[in-house]
Amino acid sequence: MADERASTAAPLVLVVDDEPQIRRFLKTGFELQGFRIVEAGTAREALEVAVMRKPDLVVLDLGLPDADGASVLEQLRGWFDGAVIVLSVRNAETDKVALLEKGADDYVVKPFGMAELLARARVVLRRVVSRGAPEPVLRVGALALDLAQRIVTLNGAPVTLSPKQFALLRALGMHHGKVLTHRQLMKELWPQDPDEDVQYLRILMKKLRDKLEPDPARPVYLVTELAIGYRLRTQEQLDLTGYAEVMP
Incomplete structure (x- = not known):
């Protein structure tokens, strides 16, 4: 059987939650936006459906009756290359970093x-x-990042970055919109010594923001996830914040 993801343009979303009313809520919301939905109420069912249906995205609740959702995530990542968004009432930074x-x-x-x-x-x-072929030019508000040519512009004007500053921006650009943890970034920037003091990363981010942010004290492009890491926002994420037209 051909991969279901290749058979239609509508993304297939696997919703995993043990509460039927939440699954109905999510199903309705996604279907109204043109997504296709399959459901699972347990960890075992989630893994079986993921194997059989090959979804594009798994929306995974952690509080499942037969296993912790984190263990489902680990098992999925052994073979699944689609996207996973975790839903949880857990708000502790350590939980988010681990996930x-x-x-x-x-x-x-x-x-x-x-x-x-x-x-x-x-x-x-x-x-x-x-994945594996990122957009050649990332654009967010007035900021543009050309990964191939290593060119950064702000409002059309070139911005000169140090090699480490560009490396940090490139790492975030390669995962555009995703939170990268401090440790993930340290491994990228200082692979020989990833356990170096994270303060070096904070100083590097401050210098990068000084060059790219309209107001470095209130960043809109390079945002902090408190006690977790950093994210380079996408234009859609920027629009949701109310900063649709950011000018330096």
Whole structure:
């Protein structure tokens, strides 16, 4: 049987939650936006459906009756190359960091708005489609990043970055819209010594923001996920914040 993802343009979303009313809520919200939906109420069912249907995106609740959702994530990442968004009432930074480092593309803390979840779903789905071949030029507000030519412009004017500053921006650009943890970035920037003091990363980010942000004290492009890491926002994420027209 041909891969279902190749048979239609409508993305297939696997919704995993043990509460039927939440599954109905998510099913309605996604279907209204043109997505196709399959459901699972347990960890075992989720893994079986993922194997059989090969979804583009898994929306995974952590509080499942037969296993913790984090273990489902680990098993999925053994073979599944689609996107995974975790839903959870857990808001602790340590939980979020662990999930991101286990392979979650994003997380949404309950309660949440459907508009936010749909926006995040579109972002991670675009990233999965372009995985291994990122967009040659990323544009967010007045900022443009040409990964191939190593050119950064702000409002059309070139910005000179140090090699480390560009490396940080490139790492975030390669995962455009996704949170990268401090440790993931440290491994990227200092592969020989990834356990170096994270303060070096914070200083590097401050210098990068000084060159790129309209107001470095209130960043809109390079945003902090408190105690977790950093994210380079997509245009869609920027629009959701109310900064649709950012000018330096």
